[in-house]
Each structure stands twice: as C-alpha cells, then as structure tokens.
Amino acid sequence: MKALLLIDIQPDFIPGGALAVPEGDAIVPLANALQPHFDLVVATQDWHPPQHKSFAASHPGRQPFEEIDLNGLRQVLWPVHCVQGSAGAGLAEGLDTNRIETIFRKGTDPEIDSYSGFYDNGHRKSTGLAEYLRGKGIRQVYVAGLAADYCVYFTAKDALQAGFDTFLIEDATRPISPEGFELAKADLQQLGGHIVQSTSLLA
Numbered sequence: 001m002k003a004l005l006l007i008d009i010q011p012d013f014i015p016g017g018a019l020a021v022p023e024g025d026a027i028v029p030l031a032n033a034l035q036p037h038f039d040l041v042v043a044t045q046d047w048h049p050p051q052h053k054s055f056a057a058s059h060p061g062r063q064p065f066e067e068i069d070l071n072g073l074r075q076v077l078w079p080v081h082c083v084q085g086s087a088g089a090g091l092a093e094g095l096d097t098n099r100i101e102t103i104f105r106k107g108t109d110p111e112i113d114s115y116s117g118f119y120d121n122g123h124r125k126s127t128g129l130a131e132y133l134r135g136k137g138i139r140q141v142y143v144a145g146l147a148a149d150y151c152v153y154f155t156a157k158d159a160l161q162a163g164f165d166t167f168l169i170e171d172a173t174r175p176i177s178p179e180g181f182e183l184a185k186a187d188l189q190q191l192g193g194h195i196v197q198s199t200s201l202l203a
C-alpha cells in the first residue's frame with residue numbers, strides 16, 4: 001500500500017505568502033493529479049502558536065533567516081508564518097482536499113520547531129504519523145509539498161528511519177534554497193531513499 005504525504009501546501013508558503021517558496025504554487029496541479037494514484041493521501045499543516053520561538057519576531061533584535069541556538073538545537077529564525085487559524089495557515093487555494101483522509105498538524109509546541117511530519121526537530125515527541133501509516137498497511141511513502149529543503153526533506157528522512165520505502169517526488173516540490181535541496185537529495189539517496197518524477201506515477 002502506497003501513501004502520498006502532501007506537506008505544508010499552505011498559502012504562507014506560496015508566492016504572496018509570509019514565507020513564500022519560489023514557484024510554490026506550481027506544485028498544486030501536480031499534487032491534485034497525483035492523489036488518485038495512491039491508496040492513502042495524508043496532508044500536514046505547519047500550525048504555529050502566535051509567539052512561536054521559530055519566529056524572528058519572538059527574539060528582540062533578531063532578523064528573519066538568522067540562526068540561533070534554541071533549547072540546544074540550531075534554529076533558523078523565520079518570518080511569522082502559519083499562525084494557527086490565520087488564512088496563511090489554511091490549505092492552498094486549488095488543492096483538492098476530498099481524498100485527504102486526515103491532516104497532521106505540527107509546530108504547535110512554542111518551544112521547538114517541527115519540520116518533519118513525524119517528529120519535532122529534536123525527535124522529542126512523535127506526531128503519531130508513523131503508527132497511523134503502519135495501521136493502514138502502508139509500506140511505501142511518497143513525499144511532495146513545501147518546502148523541499150525543509151519540511152519535505154525532514155519528513156522523507158524520518159519516513160526512511162521509520163522503515164518505509166521512501167520516495168521524494170521532485171517535480172511536486174520546490175525549495176527555499178536550491179543548494180540546500182541538492183544536499184538534501186544526496187542525503188536521502190545515501191540513506192536509501194529514492195528521487196522520482198511525477199510522470200513515473202501518473203501513467
């Protein structure tokens with residue numbers, strides 16, 4: 001059984017949003033076309049409380065994209081984004097939601113960021129996604145969405161570690177940093193993950 005994980009396809013990550021990923025909107029039609037080819041479709045939402053510590057605004061004198069130590073972990077400071085209940089935290093306009101069986105929300109603990117759909121960045125708490133997928137008989141996990149070099153990458157990495165046969169759908173994601181994405185792809189391949197194109201799935 002194959003699952004499609006649609007990661008953080010939210011207005012704040014789409015051009016015009018608070019933490020826009022270049023061409024982020026280009027993946028929405030692909031995310032829609034891919035869904036019927038899977039046994040299970042699950043989405044994630046980045047879902048932060050207003051004073052989340054990943055926001056530069058929560059650290060007086062700090063600017064977005066600076067890095068700090070946050071409770072013992074390296075943390076990129078982001079513009080305020082995906083605040084719980086805000087329009088930018090919804091699902092992107094045009095994304096088909098009918099086949100999305102459930103949505104896992106992450107980044108809700110104000111003290112720690114959570115790029116992966118499976119764990120927070122310190123691997124301190126699980127979201128329950130791995131157990132959920134196993135309970136549905138899923139062995140293969142395909143990851144798409146935003147951003148390629150952050151939440152998509154870390155979700156794929158945790159899927160591999162959880163023992164799923166893991167595929168990143170390259171044309172159904174876009175990075176914040178293209179250089180970062182190249183490193184991410186190399187890391188995933190080295191860990192046994194696969195980089196695929198949507199054409200191989202849409203046939």
Ligand code: VGL
Pocket residue numbers: 007008013046078115146147148149150151152
């Ligand atoms: C993301 C940065 C901060 C992502 C979320 O969805 O890739 N990136 N929060």
Ligand code: ZN
Pocket residue numbers: 046048054078081082107
């Ligand atoms: Zn975030």
